Amino acid sequence: MKTIFAILLFTFWVFHFLLWGIPVINFKLYKNHENYGIVVFPKKLIFKDLENYLFSIPFESTESGKAVMRHGTKNENATYMMPLEVQKKHSIEKFIVIQVLDSMSMLVGNF
Template sequence: MTTRKLFTPLIAAALFFCSILFTPQSDALAMDYQLYKNPEEFGIVVFPKENTYPELEEYLNSINFKPLVSGKAAMRYGPREENETFMMPLEVQQEHGIKMFIIIQVLENQNILIGVYHPDWELTLPSTIFNLDAVKERIFKTLNVFRGPNPMKKM
């Protein structure tokens, strides 16, 4: 594998996280999110909402995640306060009883960064950039981890 292929995703993720660090707080609060929830009480937070595209929305609906609420994203830490990213405000999470959720950041050209919030782990934020097909497989696996000993068959 060439050096360029290895470092391009890392550089893109680093630039994104640096832009968050140096963005004035008022700009950070201007980013909107969309929260989706399924009957199992799991959530998927997509931000920025305006970057969401039809194929992503169709996929989320196909796996029984329905739009629940949207609003201004909040910069939050994970349970151990080691990592932080934009997500729904804590009040929204508590109001809707969502303990575990997936965070999808939609980048340009329909590229995606994905993270996982689980109360027993730290906020997980891999720096790998994915396309929708790769995200579908990861969401399926993550939901089965959330389910514990009762995983569902692939949809």
């Protein structure tokens, strides 16, 4: 019985992604005059206080689009961030990645 339940659950999970697709996660890139960047994702969860703070330090909104999964320099950890092409386009060498979890919570990493 447990096996049948597990198979049904797995089948439902697979069909969910086939029918609805993998969810798209969008990013928003902020950049300052020194070519440092801050990438925030998912874009739809960016709260006003965070954006106001980024504008005050002063970073400006530069670009947004579909986030991609990328690995760190040692190929150890991975997270969503801007595509490499966007990073090169804006000449950004160092940047901070902020994953917004809810209205006032986030995870922060540097790249």
